[in-house]
Amino acid sequence: MTETFDADWLGLREPADHAARPAEILDMLRHWAADREPLRVVDLGSGTGSNVRFLAPRLPEAGQWLLIDHDEQLLARACASAGAAVQTTRMDLADGARLHVLDADLITASALLDLVGEQWLRTLAAVCAGQAAAGLFALSYDGVIEWTPALPADDAVRVAVNAHQRRDKGFGPALGPAAAAQAAAAFEALGYRVLQAESPWDLGPEQAALQEQLMDGWADAALEQSPAMAEALADWQQERRRLIRAGLSRVRVGHVDLLAVPPDP
Numbered sequence: 001m002t003e004t005f006d007a008d009w010l011g012l013r014e015p016a017d018h019a020a021r022p023a024e025i026l027d028m029l030r031h032w033a034a035d036r037e038p039l040r041v042v043d044l045g046s047g048t049g050s051n052v053r054f055l056a057p058r059l060p061e062a063g064q065w066l067l068i069d070h071d072e073q074l075l076a077r078a079c080a081s082a083g084a085a086v087q088t089t090r091m092d093l094a095d096g097a098r099l100h101v102l103d104a105d106l107i108t109a110s111a112l113l114d115l116v117g118e119q120w121l122r123t124l125a126a127v128c129a130g131q132a133a134a135g136l137f138a139l140s141y142d143g144v145i146e147w148t149p150a151l152p153a154d155d156a157v158r159v160a161v162n163a164h165q166r167r168d169k170g171f172g173p174a175l176g177p178a179a180a181a182q183a184a185a186a187f188e189a190l191g192y193r194v195l196q197a198e199s200p201w202d203l204g205p206e207q208a209a210l211q212e213q214l215m216d217g218w219a220d221a222a223l224e225q226s227p228a229m230a231e232a233l234a235d236w237q238q239e240r241r242r243l244i245r246a247g248l249s250r251v252r253v254g255h256v257d258l259l260a261v262p263p264d265p
Helices: 007-020 023-033 050-058 072-081 096-101 118-130 154-165 176-188 205-225 227-245
Strands: 039-044 062-069 086-090 106-110 134-148 193-198 201-203 250-261
Touching (some): 007 201, 007 205, 050 062, 050 106, 106 118, 118 134, 118 176, 134 176, 154 176, 176 250, 205 227
Parallel strands (some): 039 062, 039 106, 062 086
C-alpha cells in the first residue's frame, strides 16, 4: 500500500467523519446484528481507530474487534484510544490474498474503498460471502466538491482531483469516485442486500483548518495530474485561503456509506 496518512490529519477529519455517518445505515446494521451477538468485527485500514471509536458505542453486540493497518504507530494510537477491547494486526492490505485469513461476522472500513482497485474489491466481497459476513464501508468519496462562494477554477480543480483519485494507490488503478457503486454491484452479484446513503462533509467556518488542509491537498493532486494548471492553481489557492481565513468559505465533500448484509441462510 503506497498511500499513508498522518495522525494529525486523521485527527483533524475525525469529527467531520463522525458527523457525516448516516443513521439509516446504523439502524439496518443493528437490526441485522440483533440475533448475532457477540459480533466479531474486523476493521480494515484502521489508522488511529476512528471507525471503532464511532461504532463501538453504537454496537453493544460487538464482542471482539480486530484492527488492521500497515502502520504500527497508528495502530498503537488506536489501541490506546479505542474505547473498546481490541486486538491489532499489522498487515499490508494491498495484498488481496491476505484478506482470506480474516474471520469475522462484520468487516468494516472507513475512507478506504475509493483507494482500492476493482479486483481487490471483488476479492473483499468474496471473502465476506465466504463466511456470510456483513460489510460496512463508510465515507467513500463520490467525486462531489462544492465550494461556496464559487470560484471560476473550482470545476477544473475538481476534475483534476477526480482524475488523480483513479491513480494506483497500491491496490491497482483506484476506483476513486466510482467505488461505492462498484462495491454495491460486487456484493449484489453475490446475493447481498445493499443499502447506500449519502454521508457528505458540510464544512463551514468552524472547520477552517480542515478546509485549508483539503484545499492544499487538492491543489497538490491537481498540480500532479495537470502541471499546466500551475499558475491557475496558485491563484485559486490564494483566493480560497483568503476566503477560508476570513470565515467566508463553505465546502461540501460528497461521500457514500454502504452496508451489505448476506442473504438469509
